[in-house]
Amino acid sequence: MTKKLKSKPKSKPKFSIMTLVGIGIIIAIAVGGYYAYQSLIPVNLDYPVFMAAENVLIKTGQASDGHYVFSHQSSRGGKQVIQNGMTSPTWTIPKGNLVSIHLINEITNKPSEKSLHNFNIDEFNVHSKNLGYFDTQSITFLADKSGQFTYHCTIHPEMKGLLIIQ
Numbered sequence: 001m002t003k004k005l006k007s008k009p010k011s012k013p014k015f016s017i018m019t020l021v022g023i024g025i026i027i028a029i030a031v032g033g034y035y036a037y038q039s040l041i042p043v044n045l046d047y048p049v050f051m052a053a054e055n056v057l058i059k060t061g062q063a064s065d066g067h068y069v070f071s072h073q074s075s076r077g078g079k080q081v082i083q084n085g086m087t088s089p090t091w092t093i094p095k096g097n098l099v100s101i102h103l104i105n106e107i108t109n110k111p112s113e114k115s116l117h118n119f120n121i122d123e124f125n126v127h128s129k130n131l132g133y134f135d136t137q138s139i140t141f142l143a144d145k146s147g148q149f150t151y152h153c154t155i156h157p158e159m160k161g162l163l164i165i166q
Ligand SMILES: [Cu+2]
Pocket: 068, 116, 117, 118, 153, 154, 155, 156, 159
């Protein structure tokens, strides 16, 4: 059995098309602004930092003995020294710097093993996702405390290096 629906009296639309376009633009600006604002918040803080970040490129690689390692390149340059007990070069940052790390996994997949690595600095809440071959991720943190810290991959405990903030 079907009921006939009474047709409601037509009312004038409350919003004109231009009003809807205007609302759409406002929402787009708000959403865009929200993401721009979020990108200014370092992962170890809950408020934005308005300063130029130091950019550091961090790559995965393999040492001559086949072990997986990290390498890093900063615009500041510097010698690459590997500390005892570590496999990856020591990385020094001036305290107070805002640091944007740009990760790329450059280790190719092998038939026996899919390339998967992550990058972590526990004390600064830096935890990348697991990156497959040629995956990238950028993470920004504020080097707001001095000391010696370890950066490492949780999948390969031998992939680690010393981070010095002074
Ligand atoms: Cu790894």
